[in-house]
Amino acid sequence: MKNIHYKVYYFIIFLSFSLLFVNCSKNDDDNNNQEIPETPETPEPITLNNQVHDFVWSGLNEIYLWQQDVPNLASSKKNNQDDYFTFLNSYNAPEDLFDDMLYQPGIVDKFSFLVNDYIALENSFQGISLSNGLDFRLVRFSGSDNIFGYVRYVANNSDASSKNIKRGDLFLEVNNQQLTINNYRNLLFGDNNTYTLNLAEISNNSVTLTGETVELTKSEFTENPILINKVLEINGSKIGYLMYNSFIANFDNQLNDAITSLKNQGITDLVLDLRYNPGGRVSSAIILSSMITGQFHQQVFSKEIWNNKYQAYFEANTPESLVNRFTNTLLDNTPITSLNLNKVYILTTEASASASELVINGLSPYIDVVQIGTATTGKYTASVTLYDSEDFSKDNVNPNHTYALQPLVLKSANADGITDYNNGLQPDYTITYTTSNGEAQGEDIANLGVLGNENEPFLAKAIELITGTTTKLTKKSKDQLLMPIKHVKNSKDFAPLGNEMYIDGLNLIK
Structure with missing residues (x-):
């Protein structure tokens, strides 16, 4: 039994060794006959070249008025990070990306812009x-x-x-x-x-x-937007004349003082000169309109229309937030002075834009707005400032750059639903002058007149309509510029804000 045991033991060892040898030989043969497959390398993730690009795209995707109409602003763009970063990296500069994301720029969207210095932009909001x-x-x-x-x-x-x-x-x-x-x-x-x-x-x-x-x-x-505020007494009428050149909230109190002065002097009519006013803060436009009237407190001044996702959210959750109403106070709750007028005369040119147009359009359903001059710019949209932070506010803003977006985020309609006045608001009375090609509209360079003077052509027309008496227009110079001219730019076009209408801040929908 003992010898058998040892024989079995050695046999098992020999068999195991033989199997091992055969197996190794087979593997060696296999290794000699075929290549060992290489383990595929994991590709390196795509890195973002410029963090500002992500800010630009994310801001426009969030709140841009025409977000749903720009395929490259679809939220699905972010589904794959590598593809998203590759897309952003295809642009050389934030400005290039921003411009490429706009909806029909220069045709539909003429006013969204990007700045690389939000300090200058903030100063412009204050008139600085x-x-x-x-x-x-x-x-x-x-x-x-x-x-x-x-x-x-x-x-x-x-x-x-x-x-x-x-x-x-x-x-x-x-x-x-x-x-x-x-x-x-x-x-x-x-x-x-x-x-x-x-x-x-x-x-x-x-x-x-x-x-x-x-x-x-x-x-x-810091320019005070109230350039002239005076009363003209003509043929028994006391006509208030207010030239207001920008809607700046920092001057709302001074505006209230100006209206109070006109009311205390017993004006019967008001001529509001907005011919060089490119716009500004929506709240200031509502306040001025409420000062002109006063009898429509809490009635609808304007209604807001946002992009599809924001509009749906507001309508379902906070529909009142889409409505701007006439007010009786300033932003600091100071009571405003109201003139309770049923008619106002507003002077306009092609430089009258955004918040200026908002006043005209917002008042039109309620009182007689007599527009004198030429057609306005045609800007019925408003923008908001977006900063590079989690909620696009200035809180915890990215310290690595000073870029900010000023995209259009809403369009305004008046109480009657009128909006989309792309060609501007047309005057009831057009001011013209003579050139070698016939009549031209607007201000005559050779006969501008003195602002606030009853013989200045634009104001003279308003006075004529108020009093029924034709005033003596400013005497034309001996030499006239009869050759037609083309507009190039206004000095205000180069201000950071330009001809912009803007709202305060942004509360993201969740």
Whole structure:
């Protein structure tokens, strides 16, 4: 038994060793006959080249008015992070991405913008800008690249107000260089805070230098939007005239004081001059409209229309948030003075935009709004400032950059549902002047008149309608500029805010 046991034991060992040897030989043969498959490498994840790109896309995806109409702003874009980052990395700069995400830019969306310095933007909301106080328009003759400018007004208490320059003055050169379509941005809106205007005049149907110059210096300046507030007593009528050049909440109290002054002087009619007002804060437009009236407290002034997802949320949860109502207080709850008028005369040009148009459109269902001048810009939308933070507010903002978005987020309709006035609000009475090609609309450069004077053409028309008496218009100069001209830019076009209507902050839907 013992010998058998050992034999079995050795047999098992021998068999095991033989099997091991065979198995190893087989593996060796297999390894010799075929390649061992390589383990596939895990691809490196795509990294984002510029974090601002994610901010730009996310902000527009969240709240942009036409988000649902831009395929590349669909929320599904973020489903795959590598694909999303690859998409963002295909753009060289945040500006390129922003512009490419807009809905029919220049046709439908003419006003959304991106800034790389939100400090300057915030200052503009308060009326603070780097300015010499000169408000002007640049124009050129048809078929020419040469440009000249004319002064529309001089801001009170500005550098320009202390210099020998006034409304109606023309300039042809800056620092002895002829203004052209190619150099005006650098000469007037570049880094040179001090420049010299070479003044000009109209002579023989052309613009020629006078030899006079004016040196102007830009500095941080806060322009009071209330340029003129006065009462004209004509043929038994006490006509209030208010020239208001921007809707800035910081000046709501001064606006209330101006209206109070007009009311205390017993005005019977009001002429509101918005011809150079590019817009501003929606709340200030509501406040001014409530001051003009007063008898419509808490009635619907305007209704808001947002992108599809926000509109659906508001309608289901907070429908009242879509309605702006006439008020009887300022934002700080100070009671406002109201004139309780049933008619107002509003002066407009193509430079009257956004919040200016909101006043006209919002008042129209309630009182007789007599619009005098030319058609307005045609901006019925409002924007909001988005910062690079979790909820797009300035709280915990990304410290690595100062980019901010100012996208259009809503459009306004009045109580009758009127909106989408793409071609502007049309005047009831159009102001015209004569050129070699016939009648032209707007202000005559050779006959601008003095703002607030009863003979200034725009105001004169309002006075005529109020009193039934034709006033004596400003005497035209001997030399007239009969050749048609083309508009280039206004000085306000280069302010950070431009012709914008904006709302306060944003509460994200959850």
